[in-house]
Amino acid sequence: MGTNDQTRSLPRGLRLVAVAGAAALTLTAGLATPLDPAPQQARAADDGKVLTVAVAQSVDSLSPFLAVRLLSTSIHRLMYEYLTNYDPKDNHAIPGLATKWESSPDKLTWTYTIRSNSKWSDGKQATAQDAAWTFNKMMTDDGAATANGSYVGNFKKVTAPSPTKLVVELKKPQATMVSLDVPIVPKHVWEKVSDFSEFNNDKSFPVVGNGPFTLTDYKADSYVRLKANKSFWRGAPKFDEVVFRYYKDQDAAVSALRKGEVSFVAGSPSLTPAQAASLEGADNIQVNDAPGRRFYALATNPGAKAKNGKKFGDGHPSLLDQRVRNALFMAVDREAIIEKVFQGHAVEGEGYIPPRFSQYYWKPSADQKLAYDPAEAARLLDQAGYKKNGDGKRVGKDGKPISYRVLCHATDPNDKAVGKYLQEWWGELGIGVQLNCLDNVTDPWLAGKYDLAFDGWSVNPDPDFVMSIHTCGALPATPEDTGATDNFICDKKYDELYARQLAEYDPAKRADIVQQMESRLYDLGYMNVMAYPNAVEAYRTDQIKSITTMPAKAGNIYGQDGYWSWWSAVPADSGGSSENASSTVVVVGVVAVVVLLAGLGGFAVMRRRATAEDRE
Numbered sequence: 001m002g003t004n005d006q007t008r009s010l011p012r013g014l015r016l017v018a019v020a021g022a023a024a025l026t027l028t029a030g031l032a033t034p035l036d037p038a039p040q041q042a043r044a045a046d047d048g049k050v051l052t053v054a055v056a057q058s059v060d061s062l063s064p065f066l067a068v069r070l071l072s073t074s075i076h077r078l079m080y081e082y083l084t085n086y087d088p089k090d091n092h093a094i095p096g097l098a099t100k101w102e103s104s105p106d107k108l109t110w111t112y113t114i115r116s117n118s119k120w121s122d123g124k125q126a127t128a129q130d131a132a133w134t135f136n137k138m139m140t141d142d143g144a145a146t147a148n149g150s151y152v153g154n155f156k157k158v159t160a161p162s163p164t165k166l167v168v169e170l171k172k173p174q175a176t177m178v179s180l181d182v183p184i185v186p187k188h189v190w191e192k193v194s195d196f197s198e199f200n201n202d203k204s205f206p207v208v209g210n211g212p213f214t215l216t217d218y219k220a221d222s223y224v225r226l227k228a229n230k231s232f233w234r235g236a237p238k239f240d241e242v243v244f245r246y247y248k249d250q251d252a253a254v255s256a257l258r259k260g261e262v263s264f265v266a267g268s269p270s271l272t273p274a275q276a277a278s279l280e281g282a283d284n285i286q287v288n289d290a291p292g293r294r295f296y297a298l299a300t301n302p303g304a305k306a307k308n309g310k311k312f313g314d315g316h317p318s319l320l321d322q323r324v325r326n327a328l329f330m331a332v333d334r335e336a337i338i339e340k341v342f343q344g345h346a347v348e349g350e351g352y353i354p355p356r357f358s359q360y361y362w363k364p365s366a367d368q369k370l371a372y373d374p375a376e377a378a379r380l381l382d383q384a385g386y387k388k389n390g391d392g393k394r395v396g397k398d399g400k401p402i403s404y405r406v407l408c409h410a411t412d413p414n415d416k417a418v419g420k421y422l423q424e425w426w427g428e429l430g431i432g433v434q435l436n437c438l439d440n441v442t443d444p445w446l447a448g449k450y451d452l453a454f455d456g457w458s459v460n461p462d463p464d465f466v467m468s469i470h471t472c473g474a475l476p477a478t479p480e481d482t483g484a485t486d487n488f489i490c491d492k493k494y495d496e497l498y499a500r501q502l503a504e505y506d507p508a509k510r511a512d513i514v515q516q517m518e519s520r521l522y523d524l525g526y527m528n529v530m531a532y533p534n535a536v537e538a539y540r541t542d543q544i545k546s547i548t549t550m551p552a553k554a555g556n557i558y559g560q561d562g563y564w565s566w567w568s569a570v571p572a573d574s575g576g577s578s579e580n581a582s583s584t585v586v587v588v589g590v591v592a593v594v595v596l597l598a599g600l601g602g603f604a605v606m607r608r609r610a611t612a613e614d615r616e
Contacts, residue, residue, distance in 0.1 A: 048240025049571040054247045056268050056411055058221050062201040064183040065144045070458055070559050071244065077563045078226055079209035080183035083112055083131065088550040088564040091461035093178040097126065107173040107505060112166040117233045120186045121206060121214045128160035133187035143197030149484060150468040151180050173503045175510055179462035212237050212567040221246050238570045248411060258282060263544060266537040266558035268412050269294065273343035276536050284542040290554045291356045292535040295349055298528045299455035300325050304448025304488045312479040313448020316404060318386055318396055325525030326370055327380035331425045333372045334530050341417045345536050349529035351518040353459055360463050362515040364522055378429055394430040403432030407444060407453035410437045415454045446482055460561055463514055464502060471495050487526060494520050545570040
């Protein structure tokens with residue numbers, strides 16, 4: 001669901017272990033494994049063309065009411081239509097399930113015309129009643145509001161006077177009414193669900209949808225299979241199936257690309273510089289390196305708490321001091337991270353929104369910027385009362401040496417590389433760093449049992465959602481629940497700015513307020529953006545003839561704000577052109593017989609905490 005760059009409302013006892021990962025994509029060729037010694041072809045109906053997208057990230061949920069990971073939300077964009085979509089050329093709002101929309105003069109009533117040529121995969125007509133039911137369920141059921149409840153929090157009433165007319169009444173003006181990133185689901189299917197907080201939509205197939213693809217099969221931590229919707233109103237996809245296959249080892253996915261066993265690899269969430277360099281110039285392989293829509297950050301535990309005021313977790317108390325947080329960031333050499341870790345495949349991080357979204361992109365002023373300055377960082381720590389002892393170690397109020405636990409993703413090489421630099425840089429300040437690299441960062445993060453963590457989100461063209469996750473309203477109701485929050489931040493001034501931007505329709509004025517919010521986050525120091533990584537991905541030119549990038553100029557293929565890439569992809573041996581593509585395409589070249597890798601097996605997947613590689 002809507003970007004990003006989260007899991008909500010599950011009692012902790014029900015949270016299952018998650019394999020944290022990133023996004024790598026594959027088209028697999030014949031391969032026998034110990035679990036399945038006989039290679040099996042991944043066949044679509046009529047033995048059609050199959051595009052397998054191999055991912056190094058687990059699905060958190062196949063329910064669009066719960067899913068927040070980039071992989072899961074990307075799949076839902078293929079399964080369900082939203083009221084509106086984003087043009088792949090320049091991100092402006094275009095028709096989706098709604099063909100047009102208009103607001104009342106006071107901006108409090110919005111009327112959408114629902115298209116009459118969209119059908120659910122079971123043959124029933126998609127109507128305004130489906131949209132009204134989806135929004136009303138989110139408004140009245142906390143479980144259904146888990147992923148994207150912020151979009152409907154200001155809704156007063158939603159009705160469907162006719163099959164093609166949807167009316168949304170608001171409590172106050174809301175600027176996101178043409179960018180509601182909420183999948184619309186079929187009422188006649190979902191009204192049978194009894195508990196939205198637990199239903200993961202992963203037991204009965206095919207799953208009824210009206211998007212360009214229909215979900216037909218799923219195995220946790222192994223694969224997700226979708227079949228082309230030949231009657232999709234915008235036009236049928238060229239590939240007969242898309243299969244997302246799980247790879248825990250990113251190097252293994254890159255190796256499979258070299259062998260022709262996979263068609264596309266995007267990485268974790270991007271390829272490492274070494275991986276990209278190794279693929280440059282390889283036969284039938286093209287590397288795509290474009291400005292990304294993600295940021296890469298260090299999140300500081302602000303003292304986990306719930307809406308009811310109860311605190312939990314065990315974040316280091318020194319981090320409650322803004323001077324300490326700012327000092328730590330001033331001891332991070334972001335230029336070195338760009339040069340040595342990303343090797344130029346990123347730009348230095350500053351504000352919360354990447355420069356790709358120029359309207360909302362913000363940079364600190366010269367006197368505000370927390371530039372790399374270890375001496376000033378040391379002075380701030382001294383000022384805060386955290387001085388060095390005789391052994392050169394900073395000590396806390398309890399007299400014990402300070403050592404921070406930093407959550408990192410075991411599958412992300414960038415986390416590990418940056419973590420080693422933190423150990424060096426902060427070590428010079430007299431602070432210890434314990435890297436806690438896990439396959440599952442979900443449980444300690446939800447429990448607030450960390451000091452800092454690597455974090456990051458994919459940002460949508462409209463920034464509302466990614467800004468909403470730092471509001472007080474996003475906190476969990478109780479310590480036993482899971483809110484919509486990213487990092488337990490709750491700041492009254494920030495909340496006031498958030499409410500103002502949501503009600504502001506003037507684009508320039510709204511952008512200014514959003515930038516003020518970024519400035520506030522920057523000063524608070526709970527979210528320290530280190531880099532804006534490029535989207536570095538690679539694909540086989542003998543398997544895909546053309547595919548849409550987004551945006552048209554210097555755009556990415558994986559993780560788009562829409563379904564454009566996989567919907568538009570043309571098999572290399574099709575002999576045709578990408579008739580459906582509505583944006584610039586990357587021309588490439590013969591798709592071979594595709595065979596699925598044997599299942600890697602996995603845990604029963606429930607919703608999981610979204611972090612650096614997670615959100616759409």
